[in-house]
Amino acid sequence: MNIPKKWVGRGVALVTGGSAIATVVLVLVVIGIVVQGGWGHLTRDFLLGSPEQGMTKGGIFPAIFGTFLLVTLMSLAGVPVGTITAIYLNEYVGQQSKAGRAIRFAVNTLAGIPAIVFGLFGLGFFINFVGGGADKVLHGGALHWGQPNILWASLTMALLTLPVVIVSVEEAIKTVPRELREGSLALGATRLETIWKVVLPQSMTGILTGAILAISRGAGEVAPILFTGAAYFLPNLPDGLTDQFMELGYHIYIMSTQSVDVEATKPIQFATTLVLLILTFTLNFSAIFLRWHLRGRALR
Amino acid sequence: MNASTKILTRDLNLHYGDKHALRHVDLDIPKNHVTALIGPSGCGKSTFLRCLNRMNDLIESARITGRVEVDGTDIYAKDVDPVLLRRKVGMIFQKSNPFPKSIFENVAYGPRVHGIKDKNRLEEIVERSLRGAALWDEVKDDLSKSGLALSGGQQQRLCIARAIAVDPEVLLMDEPASALDPIATAKIEELIWQLKESYTIVIVTHSMHQASRVSDTTAFFYMGEMVEMGPTQKIFTSPSQKRTEDYITGRFG
Numbered sequence: 016m017n018i019p020k021k022w023v024g025r026g027v028a029l030v031t032g033g034s035a036i037a038t039v040v041l042v043l044v045v046i047g048i049v050v051q052g053g054w055g056h057l058t059r060d061f062l063l064g065s066p067e068q069g070m071t072k073g074g075i076f077p078a079i080f081g082t083f084l085l086v087t088l089m090s091l092a093g094v095p096v097g098t099i100t101a102i103y104l105n106e107y108v109g110q111q112s113k114a115g116r117a118i119r120f121a122v123n124t125l126a127g128i129p130a131i132v133f134g135l136f137g138l139g140f141f142i143n144f145v146g147g148g149a150d151k152v153l154h155g156g157a158l159h160w161g162q163p164n165i166l167w168a169s170l171t172m173a174l175l176t177l178p179v180v181i182v183s184v185e186e187a188i189k190t191v192p193r194e195l196r197e198g199s200l201a202l203g204a205t206r207l208e209t210i211w212k213v214v215l216p217q218s219m220t221g222i223l224t225g226a227i228l229a230i231s232r233g234a235g236e237v238a239p240i241l242f243t244g245a246a247y248f249l250p251n252l253p254d255g256l257t258d259q260f261m262e263l264g265y266h267i268y269i270m271s272t273q274s275v276d277v278e279a280t281k282p283i284q285f286a287t288t289l290v291l292l293i294l295t296f297t298l299n300f301s302a303i304f305l306r307w308h309l310r311g312r313a314l315r
Numbered sequence: 316m317n318a319s320t321k322i323l324t325r326d327l328n329l330h331y332g333d334k335h336a337l338r339h340v341d342l343d344i345p346k347n348h349v350t351a352l353i354g355p356s357g358c359g360k361s362t363f364l365r366c367l368n369r370m371n372d373l374i375e376s377a378r379i380t381g382r383v384e385v386d387g388t389d390i391y392a393k394d395v396d397p398v399l400l401r402r403k404v405g406m407i408f409q410k411s412n413p414f415p416k417s418i419f420e421n422v423a424y425g426p427r428v429h430g431i432k433d434k435n436r437l438e439e440i441v442e443r444s445l446r447g448a449a450l451w452d453e454v455k456d457d458l459s460k461s462g463l464a465l466s467g468g469q470q471q472r473l474c475i476a477r478a479i480a481v482d483p484e485v486l487l488m489d490e491p492a493s494a495l496d497p498i499a500t501a502k503i504e505e506l507i508w509q510l511k512e513s514y515t516i517v518i519v520t521h522s523m524h525q526a527s528r529v530s531d532t533t534a535f536f537y538m539g540e541m542v543e544m545g546p547t548q549k550i551f552t553s554p555s556q557k558r559t560e561d562y563i564t565g566r567f568g
Contacts, residue, residue: 202405
């Protein structure tokens with residue numbers, strides 16, 4: 016066998032280039048199908064209305080609202096904890112210290128746990144243990160906190176997205192030059208004052224990026240909220256932390272598997288999927304933009 | 316200890332991991348004088364400087380033994396708070412490091428951290444400090460401009476203004492002019508000369524010319540040891556140690 020090198024080179028280029036193109040085509044096909052199937056249905060009434068007639072008619076406003084509420088509560092819980100963890104990792108423990116390595120290992124492990132396991136953990140820990148325990152103490156065993164609700168779902172989701180926040184914030188904190196920290200400390204500022212007045216203001220973009228990436232990840236996950244708070248259908252919007260909620264991803268799952276007439280819900284499925292895609296793409300692109308902005312600053 | 320000694324070190328040793336970076340340094344730094352620390356790269360002069368305001372505390376692998384006294388107080392004693400020490404012993408870095416804030420906020424940073432909130436008082440401190448750092452006339456028209464928008468020499472003077480805004484007694488300068496052009500350097504040197512009226516200054520410099528121009532006393536460091544210290548005039552004309560002579564005549568370094 017003696018194939019000319021020229022041909023080997025062309026063959027490799029063909030295979031690698033072909034694979035790359037296939038990926039792009041795949042993305043375009045997915046987007047194309049979703050847009051084609053859902054665009055026509057994307058009306059004002061659909062976005063602002065409630066599901067009607069067994070979800071074969073009407074809109075998805077409760078699911079949009081629920082999704083926003085979920086990611087807001089999730090961010091309120093997850094972003095501060097993630098930011099504080101990132102600060103601790105960078106400013107208080109050494110890169111090579113045992114504590115630092117142990118925390119990093121934990122964060123990486125957390126990032127690798129399947130979403131459904133978070134769902135089960137949320138059910139076991141938040142609902143049964145924390146919620147059930149609270150009910151025993153506060154309500155004499157009557158069911159109040161010990162059942163799925165938006166709070167437990169948000170906290171479960173916050174756990175899932177914690178590694179995303181930690182990594183993003185850490186990356187931002189690392190771009191703050193050591194000279195600035197030393198400048199502050201040399202003026203007699205404490206470590207906390209330095210973090211508060213110099214490091215954090217400089218890391219704002221990174222914290223925001225982390226929050227957006229976490230929201231984008233959270234908005235696209237269904238498994239963690241399956242057992243912890245998402246509802247099949249609710250006539251009213253949630254108005255308290257103990258209420259259940261509807262959510263876009265879960266809504267798609269329900270319509271495509273549990274609906275009385277799956278065929279009839281198809282246009283709504285497509286349109287709901289489109290809304291979810293637009294939401295996550297917008298979030299991802301703004302995160303990419305912020306990161307790019309952040310990198311630009313780090314190089315300056 | 317002499318009454319006019321501001322800082323004194325006795326048998327000061329510093330290890331970075333296995334590296335013995337400072338060896339048995341004994342040094343008396345006189346009050347309201349400019350003391351220059353000279354020596355080849357890696358001789359320990361910057362490391363020594365950073366011992367004087369406990370900046371080396373931030374480096375994990377650094378281990379310090381021996382005594383450092385400021386006004387007769389052992390600054391490495393257990394009850395000494397490095398934060399309070401650093402108010403008294405300020406520092407100017409090799410690379411100017413203004414905060415990405417306005418000129419006003421840069422100078423007001425220290426006073427604010429130390430609890431001064433009154434706007435009028437802050438304005439007064441900012442003006443006095445900028446005048447003290449010979450920068451006032453150049454920036455007084457727009458104090459809200461970013462500190463980063465200033466030229467390199469102006470940035471370094473802003474850092475000096477920021478340092479003197481907290482009323483320190485000692486200013487440690489780590490090659491403050493090494494990144495500046497000759498004109499900006501001359502301004503900084505002139506400023507150092509003025510500042511010694513009110514402050515005790517310790518300056519690390521690579522330039523022997525600079526040391527001879529600005530300092531009263533010079534200490535020569537070599538391989539982590541303080542080889543020789545004396546009046547600048549004497550060190551540069553008739554050093555008593557062979558190694559000092561070799562260095563200042565340019566035989567190595």
